[in-house]
Amino acid sequence: MHTVVVVALPDTIIFDLATPIETFGRARLPDGRPAYRVLVCGTEPVVRAGPLRLGVDVGLEALERADTVVVPGRIHPEQETPAPAIAALRAAAADGTRIASICVGAFTLAEAGLLDGLRATTHWLAADALAKRYPSIDVDPETLYIDNGQILTSAGAAAGLDLCLHLVRRDHGVAVAADTSRLSVAPLHRDGGQAQFILRNPPTFQSATLEPVLLWIEENAHHDLALADIADAAHTSVRTLNRRFHQETGQSPMQWLGGVRIRHAQELLETTDYGVERIARQVGFPSPSNFRALFRRATGVTPHAYRTTFRGRPGA
Template sequence: MHNVVVLALPDTIAFDLATPIEVFRRARLPDGRPAYRVVVCGTAPLLDAGPVKLATDHGLEELAHADTIVVPGRHDLDVPAPPEALEALRAAAAAGTRIASICVGSFTLAEAGLLDGRSATTHWAAADLLADRYPRVQVDPQVLYVDDGQVLTSAGASAGLDLCLHVIRRDHGTAVAADASRLAVAPLHRDGGQAQFIVHNAPTASTTTLEPLLGWIEQHAHEDLTLADLAAEGRMSTRSLHRRFHAETGQSPIEWLTRVRIRHAQELLETTDHGVETIARRVGFASPNTFRTQFRRLAGVSPRAYRTTFRAGT
């Protein structure tokens, strides 16, 4: 049986740890037998994982018996990984073991030198840090996961689930992976090359002095708004509005408005049967072609592909 070993390190993110455990543990072959044996190993019998503590029955020696090792992310990326864990990962890689990371677990692989010269991804919010800290890694922040053969990396949160389902499909075929996806209530066909679907505004938006105006935009984005309309609502000149937006959000007012509209469109694509033209009008775009262009620019895929992806499991 294929052995999957999930590596629990100090400060492990519990969500990242649970994803491979549950997905691989529940996978079944056509005859009903488990597709994987899943164990958790750690650097100590009891580990802190944020607000919880993890008890592990296996030590790092279990990595030597793994067919696949999964490395979850850790909360504090400035704290080095235990040297003995890095050495065990290097030994496993040298022996040909397949190694995958969930979210910012890519930092542990990079610290071990396993991503040097490889393409990799991570959570979009940490992609620049990964690239700066490990310049020999070819970081692609736009994709859900990267399968580089022996080493695989995934983006944040649910992209770890996509990666696990991809591994099952690679090992046992589409039928087994489809069954696992149904158990996980997740779409099977979110290809790694798809965008992370992150249409985000500035992370400082919740503390900006523009917050009242941003809230107003959220409620009125579907209207036929101009820069002058936004400036009037903010009680400032258009020039001052531009300056404030760039200073506090890093975006222009119109770019912010466009991103809000695209996020609203994503919700409608996921939850309604409205056509693209109808959605374009409802969220504030005068032209369906403009909507399609902006949606692809910000979400990385067409509106139709986005809807197909997020309805694949329904």
Template sequence: MHTVAVLAMPDTIAFDLSTPVEVFGRVRLPGDRPGYRVLICATEPVVAAGPLRLATDHGLDELAQADTIVVPGRNDPSAPIPEAVLDALRDASAAGTRIVSICVGAFTLAATGLLDGRRATTHWTAADQFRIAFPTVELDPDVLYVDIGQFVTSAGATAGVDMCLHLVHRDYGAAVAADAARLSVAPLFRDGGQAQFIRRNTPGRAATALGHILEWIEENAHRDLSLDDMASRAAMSIRTLNRRFHEETGQTPGQWLNAVRVRRAQELLETTDHGIDRIAHQVGFTSPTNFRTQFKRISGVAPRAYRSTFRHG
């Protein structure tokens, strides 16, 4: 039987901890045989998990017996990590154990050095913090999970469910995974990625040197703005404007403008019954086709799919 060890450290996020316990623990094979044996391996006999106190019979030594180790996030991902945890994860990796993280559990996994030079993800709100802490990891904050074989990382909250179901599919095939998805009342494969939940280029997020032009773009994004218009408003040459944008936002002025328009479109998709083409023109796109292209590029899903997910009521 496949053994899953869930790592519990102080200040573990309770949702992250319970997700693999519930998803893997309820998997059934033909003949009603359990697919997984799930253990919680803690750094100490009683571990705090938010408002909960978790008592467990298993310590870090049990990690060596696992086929898969799950690393949940902690409420403070920058908190010091016990060296014994890092050593145990490195030893497990050397033995070929699959190691996966949920949400900001990627911080713990990355601290071992095992993700250096590899692709990974984490919760989108922690992406900037993660990049600073682990610049050698190839972070992709737009996806629900990243599977590179021995190491699998997921985004936040319910993306952990997506990842666990993906692993069930990997281990036992589509039929068993579909049953597990039904028990979890979740789709086996979810459209889009984490990108659809990110609010792009919101007011006040950029550096102050460009503050005046960013505010003007925010107010005038619905107009047919050209690069000349933005450079003239900023009292800069086009070349200087492009350079300033790249330095302070990492984007071109056009990319920033499109992201502002898409964010506005997301608000209209959530709160109105306006047609897709009408919304495209309302937010400043002259071509509905270009709107659909830019919307999917930025949010990861088509406008109609976004509306079906987030439409109020």
């Protein structure tokens, strides 16, 4: 039987820990037999998990007999992982064991050197920190999960369930995965990626030099703006404005403006019944077709699909 070992590290996120336990633990083969044996191991007999204390029955030696290892996220992913856990993960990887992370569990895999040179994902709020801390990793903040074969990573919370269902499908086929998804009351595959959940260019972006012009863009994004208009509002040249934006935001002024408009459109899709034409006009896009194209490029889904996901059906 395929053995899945979930690693309970200090300050583990309980949701991330429970997801693989429940998903793999409830998966059944067509003849009714369990599809997986699930173990939870820890660095210590009692592991802190936010407001809870969890007792674990086995230690890190369980990784030696694992077919798949799952590493949940930690509440403080920036803190150093216990050295025995890093050593055990490296040894498991060297033995060819499949290793997957959920949410900011990617930081633990990165610390162990298991993501070097690979494309990986994590919760979108932590993606920049992961990329800056580990520049050898190709961090993709817009996808729900990434399968590199032996090493897999997933985005935050519910994306861990997406990853687990993907592994069930990979191990036992679509029928078993579909049955597992029904038990989880979750779709076997979700449209779009993590991009639709990202809060773009928030008005609270911290920047000492750009704060006035960022606030100005926030208030005037619905107007027909050119780069020169933004430079005038910032009381600087276009060249200087471009340099400051790239240095502090990683974007051009017009890219930032587009992100603000997308965020405003998301808010209207979530809170109003306005049609696409009205929303496009109200947030500053030149045409509905331009809005649809840029919205899909930014979020990975259409405006209609976004509204359905984040607002649902009236009366549902």
